[in-house]
Amino acid sequence: MQELTLHYPGGQRVTARAHVGVVGSGDCEVLVEPHDATDAVVRVRTAVDGFELIWQRVLGSFFARYPVAGRYEINDQGATPGVVSLRLRQAVAGAT
Amino acid sequence: MSDRGSAWIQALAAGDVQRVEGSLLVADCRLGDDIARLLCVVEDSTSPYLRARRGEVGVRESLVVAGAVRAAAADGMPVVSVVDVPSQAYGRLEETLGLHLVVAAAVDAYAGARLAGLPVVALIVGSAISGGFLAHGLMAGHVVAFDGPGVEVQVMKRRTAARITRRSVADLERLGYQLAPHSYDVARWATLGHCDRLVAVSDPAAPTATEVAHVREALVTGVGQARRAPRELSSRLDAAAAATARAASIRARARIRDQWF
Amino acid sequence: MTDRFANDGYLGRRSVIELGARARAFALLDEGSASELCGPFDRIESPWLSAQGLVPQSDDGMVVVKGRLAGHACLVVAVEGGFHGGGVGEVGGAKASTALSLAAADSAEGRTTPAVLFLESGGVRLQEGTLGLNAIAEICDALLVLRPRAPVIGVVAGPIGAFGGMGIVAGLCTRLIVTREARIGLNGPEAIEVEAGVQEFDSCDRALVWAVDGGTQRYRTGLADALVSDSIDDVRHSVITAIAAGVPTRHRSEQLDTLHARLDGLVEIDPADLGPRWGTQFGDLPPLDLASVPWPPADGT
Numbered sequence: 001m002q003e004l005t006l007h008y009p010g011g012q013r014v015t016a017r018a019h020v021g022v023v024g025s026g027d028c029e030v031l032v033e034p035h036d037a038t039d040a041v042v043r044v045r046t047a048v049d050g051f052e053l054i055w056q057r058v059l060g061s062f063f064a065r066y067p068v069a070g071r072y073e074i075n076d077q078g079a080t081p082g083v084v085s086l087r088l089r090q091a092v093a094g095a096t
Numbered sequence: 097m098s099d100r101g102s103a104w105i106q107a108l109a110a111g112d113v114q115r116v117e118g119s120l121l122v123a124d125c126r127l128g129d130d131i132a133r134l135l136c137v138v139e140d141s142t143s144p145y146l147r148a149r150r151g152e153v154g155v156r157e158s159l160v161v162a163g164a165v166r167a168a169a170a171d172g173m174p175v176v177s178v179v180d181v182p183s184q185a186y187g188r189l190e191e192t193l194g195l196h197l198v199v200a201a202a203v204d205a206y207a208g209a210r211l212a213g214l215p216v217v218a219l220i221v222g223s224a225i226s227g228g229f230l231a232h233g234l235m236a237g238h239v240v241a242f243d244g245p246g247v248e249v250q251v252m253k254r255r256t257a258a259r260i261t262r263r264s265v266a267d268l269e270r271l272g273y274q275l276a277p278h279s280y281d282v283a284r285w286a287t288l289g290h291c292d293r294l295v296a297v298s299d300p301a302a303p304t305a306t307e308v309a310h311v312r313e314a315l316v317t318g319v320g321q322a323r324r325a326p327r328e329l330s331s332r333l334d335a336a337a338a339a340t341a342r343a344a345s346i347r348a349r350a351r352i353r354d355q356w357f
Numbered sequence: 358m359t360d361r362f363a364n365d366g367y368l369g370r371r372s373v374i375e376l377g378a379r380a381r382a383f384a385l386l387d388e389g390s391a392s393e394l395c396g397p398f399d400r401i402e403s404p405w406l407s408a409q410g411l412v413p414q415s416d417d418g419m420v421v422v423k424g425r426l427a428g429h430a431c432l433v434v435a436v437e438g439g440f441h442g443g444g445v446g447e448v449g450g451a452k453a454s455t456a457l458s459l460a461a462a463d464s465a466e467g468r469t470t471p472a473v474l475f476l477e478s479g480g481v482r483l484q485e486g487t488l489g490l491n492a493i494a495e496i497c498d499a500l501l502v503l504r505p506r507a508p509v510i511g512v513v514a515g516p517i518g519a520f521g522g523m524g525i526v527a528g529l530c531t532r533l534i535v536t537r538e539a540r541i542g543l544n545g546p547e548a549i550e551v552e553a554g555v556q557e558f559d560s561c562d563r564a565l566v567w568a569v570d571g572g573t574q575r576y577r578t579g580l581a582d583a584l585v586s587d588s589i590d591d592v593r594h595s596v597i598t599a600i601a602a603g604v605p606t607r608h609r610s611e612q613l614d615t616l617h618a619r620l621d622g623l624v625e626i627d628p629a630d631l632g633p634r635w636g637t638q639f640g641d642l643p644p645l646d647l648a649s650v651p652w653p654p655a656d657g658t
Binding site: 186189201251288290342356 | 401
């Protein structure tokens with residue numbers, strides 16, 4: 001299992017907590033909570049090691065499009081970039 | 097291995113040992129001021145159930161254990177489960193007949209006896225595995241285990257677990273050294289908080305007079321403690337060892353209680 | 358999402374099988390009445406998984422929700438089948454058994470609180486070994502303390518079904534609601550094949566699997582109380598009916614006489630012949646009559 005923590009600048013902030021997804025094959029769960037800081041802090045725990053660059057790219061791309069500040073946790077069980085982005089969008093939609 | 101239970105029930109019994117329905121040994125045993133009912137599931141190589149011929153707990157064993165426990169409870173007798181079971185029975189017939197419900201009947205009988213205030217003590221003399229252990233022993237209020245060769249408590253037989261989790265048996269044993277819930281060493285398992293007493297026994301298949309005396313004393317103590325202890329299994333979480341071994345369970349319990357409305 | 362199908366009987370139904378544990382719990386209970394206990398943001402996770410290179414889930418795959426069902430207090434415990442096949446671990450097990458104990462305590466003090474268990478589980482989470490096994494024992498025990506005071510209703514919808522220790526829990530429930538897609542048993546087909554060979558059980562033979570373990574078979578043989586379609590609405594109706602039926606004089610697992618009569622001398626049988634032989638009535642357990650609770654309810658609840 002690999003753990004990564006990444007930071008992205010935020011604009012708008014999340015105003016509520018939200019949780020989506022399941023740590024199941026090909027899926028991930030996302031938790032998001034408000035925090036006082038102006039950035040998005042993302043902790044990723046993933047069952048699949050060695051994909052740090054892909055995580056940076058996927059998350060970088062997501063937060064460039066949706067710069068929403070908050071504390072994010074992703075517990076991943078091999079989700080594709082598309083599924084990760086979907087779960088993040090669902091989480092942000094539930095939290096703003 | 098499968099004769100251990102028989103050896104110990106003979107050693108502890110105060111009279112005849114009866115064989116009921118081929119795979120249950122029943123005897124009475126004097127423990128201090130009590131007369132306790134000893135129950136032991138043993139191998140029946142001629143069982144009409146082909147998948148339950150090597151000591152496994154199948155439909156017949158579950159049902160006869162349930163009946164024996166209820167009968168002892170009706171007589172107000174403490175129950176001692178002598179445990180050496182390799183697993184539940186794995187068979188198409190067993191599933192067709194609803195083995196899940198018959199094992200539930202055994203669980204119900206044991207729990208019911210304990211919840212009604214009867215001392216129910218498990219004596220693990222060999223294997224205590226999976227559904228077999230749930231049906232016979234794990235629902236006891238007080239658990240005594242032998243610290244000796246061939247004694248193990250497990251969620252699944254090594255070979256089956258290895259194939260299902262796609263690991264080697266060696267890998268599983270390595271995991272057992274690392275993490276107590278996987279341990280094949282009974283003394284390590286005992287650190288998880290639901291073993292009340294470990295008794296050193298040099299060869300569980302061949303009881304010595306000294307060892308029988310020790311075990312009898314442990315059972316007398318066990319019956320007394322079971323009588324005084326809270327009746328519900330949730331009290332296992334209050335054992336001293338559980339404070340460290342099951343800290344996460346304790347946190348979860350506290351959180352659910354705090355948030356209950 | 359389009360509502361074109363909302364009035365179509367089949368396509369308009371909301372599937373239970375497609376819902377995760379949390380969604381099932383909230384969909385069952387009266388809207389706005391339910392709150393989750395020890396949920397994802399409490400972050401009480403398994404302490405055993407990361408040491409084995411496995412990613413924990415924030416709720417440990419067990420969802421505990423309390424609220425109202427048709428206006429009355431009700432506890433729902435739902436296993437998340439998508440997380441390690443719904444295997445019960447230390448933390449999830451403690452959540453479930455604590456909640457059942459609290460419902461039992463409330464019920465003893467006049468605040469009757471039945472429980473609904475969405476069982477979607479292969480049994481013990483093997484990665485948590487003997488702690489998972491003990492967790493099942495503690496769940497069974499708490500259920501048995503609650504059961505004489507308030508009904509415990511098991512719902513098995515699929516796709517995982519209820520096996521292993523959770524098959525035993527299904528056997529202890531006051532009433533069991535199943536779909537056709539559900540399966541209930543002690544050892545799953547794969548475990549039997551691994552242990553006893555493909556001749557004993559070909560786990561790839563889907564027809565055989567459902568003939569032995571399937572919801573329809575369990576209902577036909579008196580081991581389940583209602584066979585419902587894969588719809589939230591039907592599950593809600595059957596659960597409300599089951600709770601209204603109350604606590605029986607004897608549960609299935611107490612009826613040793615019935616079990617003896619059914620099992621007597623039966624050492625070989627084709628699953629297809631078992632329904633005609635045993636029937637849907639289990640001893641003295643009164644059959645569940647879904648017509649006894651009018652549906653949809655007149656007051657729109």
